[in-house]
Amino acid sequence: MGSMDEVFKALADPTRRSLLDELFEKDGQTLSALEGRLPMTRFGVMKHLKVLEEAGLVTTKRRGREKLHFLNPVPIRLIHDRWVSKYAEPWAAGLSELKKDIEEDSHGEGI
Amino acid sequence: MGSMDEVFKALADPTRRSLLDELFEKDGQTLSALEGRLPMTRFGVMKHLKVLEEAGLVTTKRRGREKLHFLNPVPIRLIHDRWVSKYAEPWAAGLSELKKDIEEDSHGEGI
DNA sequence: TTGACATGTGACTAAACAGTCACCTATAAT
DNA sequence: ATTATAGGTGACTGTTTAGTCACATGTCAA
Numbered sequence: 001m002g003s004m005d006e007v008f009k010a011l012a013d014p015t016r017r018s019l020l021d022e023l024f025e026k027d028g029q030t031l032s033a034l035e036g037r038l039p040m041t042r043f044g045v046m047k048h049l050k051v052l053e054e055a056g057l058v059t060t061k062r063r064g065r066e067k068l069h070f071l072n073p074v075p076i077r078l079i080h081d082r083w084v085s086k087y088a089e090p091w092a093a094g095l096s097e098l099k100k101d102i103e104e105d106s107h108g109e110g111i
Numbered sequence: 112m113g114s115m116d117e118v119f120k121a122l123a124d125p126t127r128r129s130l131l132d133e134l135f136e137k138d139g140q141t142l143s144a145l146e147g148r149l150p151m152t153r154f155g156v157m158k159h160l161k162v163l164e165e166a167g168l169v170t171t172k173r174r175g176r177e178k179l180h181f182l183n184p185v186p187i188r189l190i191h192d193r194w195v196s197k198y199a200e201p202w203a204a205g206l207s208e209l210k211k212d213i214e215e216d217s218h219g220e221g222i
Numbered sequence: 223t224t225g226a227c228a229t230g231t232g233a234c235t236a237a238a239c240a241g242t243c244a245c246c247t248a249t250a251a252t
Numbered sequence: 253a254t255t256a257t258a259g260g261t262g263a264c265t266g267t268t269t270a271g272t273c274a275c276a277t278g279t280c281a282a
Contacts (some may be wrong), residue, residue: 005125012123013270014116017194024198032228044271046230065228065279076198080191083128087135087184088191124240143258155241157260176249176258 002055004083007075010055015040016048020057023071030066113166115194118186121166126151127159131168134182141177 002010010016015038022034031049035042049069052058056075061068113121121127126149133145142160146153160180163169167186172179 008125008128009123012120014119015270017119020198030228040270041272042229043273047270067229071198073198076195080195080199084187084191084195087131087182087187126240141258151240152242153259154243158240178259 002057002075004079006055007057007079010051010057011076011079013048013051015044016052019045019048019052020071023058023069027070028061028068030068034069113168113186115190117166118168118190121162121168122187124159124162126155127163130156130159130163131182134169134180138181139172139179141179145180 018038019034022037023029031042031046034049035045038045049058053060057072059070059072061070129149130145133148134140142153142157145160146156149156160169164171168183170181170183172181
C-alpha cells in the first residue's frame with residue numbers, strides 16, 4: 001500500500017482525480033475505455049493509472065488480454081481519518097478548545 | 112480563494128503539510144518562527160507559505176515588521192465535503208480490512 | 223497461422239517545482 | 253542616525269513530472 005505522501009501526491013493531479021471519478025461511476029474499466037474519455041494518449045493515461053495503483057487508490061485484475069481497474073477507497077478513507085478530520089472536524093464537536101481558537105482568531109476572508 | 116486544484120496541489124507537499132501542522136499547534140506564527148522548525152532556508156519556507164496562502168489554506172496579518180500566519184481550515188473542509196466524503200462515506204463492507212490497514216500502517220511516517 | 227486488439231517499456235522533451243542565493247525594503251531598538 | 257531585525261524579489265540550479273512516441277509482448281478470433 002502506498003504511503004500517505006504517495007496518496008496526497010496522486011490526488012494532486014486533476015487527470016488522476018477524474019480517473020477516480022470515472023471508476024466511481026463505472027468500476028472495473030479497462031485502459032482503453034478510460035483512454036477514450038480523456039484528452040490524452042493511452043500512454044499518458046497508463047502513467048497516471050500506474051501512479052494511482054502504486055498509491056493503492058486503484059487495484060487491478062487481469063482478464064485475458066485486458067486489465068480491469070477498480071477503485072479502492074481505503075487510502076482516501078485513511079487520509080480522511082488521520083489527516084482531514086483533524087482540520088475539518090472542529091466544526092462539529094470534539095475539540096472544543098480548538099473550535100474556540102479558530103472562531104476568535106478568524107482573520108480569514110470567508111469562503 | 113484558491114481553486115480546488117490549488118488546494119490539492121498545496122497539500123501534496125510534505126513540507127507544506129507540516130507547516131499546517133505547525134500552525135495547528137500554534138496559530139499566528141511568523142515566518143522566522145516557522146523557519147526555525149524546518150530544515151530549510153527562510154526562502155524555501157516563504158515559497159511554501161505563498162502556495163498555502165494562494166490556496167486559501169493560510170491567511171496573514173501584518174503586525175509591524177512581522178507577518179503573522181494563521182491556519183484557515185475552510186478549504187480542507189470544502190475538500191472534505193465535496194470530494195473526500197464521496198469516496199470515504201460509502202463504507203459498509205471492508206471495515207475489517209480498513210482496521211487491518213490502519214494497524215499495519217500506524218507505525219509509518221508521521222507526515 | 224495470420225492479423226487485429228489490449229497492454230507494456232524505454233527513451234525523450236518540455237514544463238513545473240523545490241530550494242538557494244545575492245540583493246533590497248521596511249520597521250524597530252538603542 | 254545607526255544598526256539589527258523581519259520580510260520580500262528576481263534569477264538561478266537541479267530534480268521531478270506530464271505527456272508523447274517507436275517499438276515490443278501477449279491474447280483472442282477467424
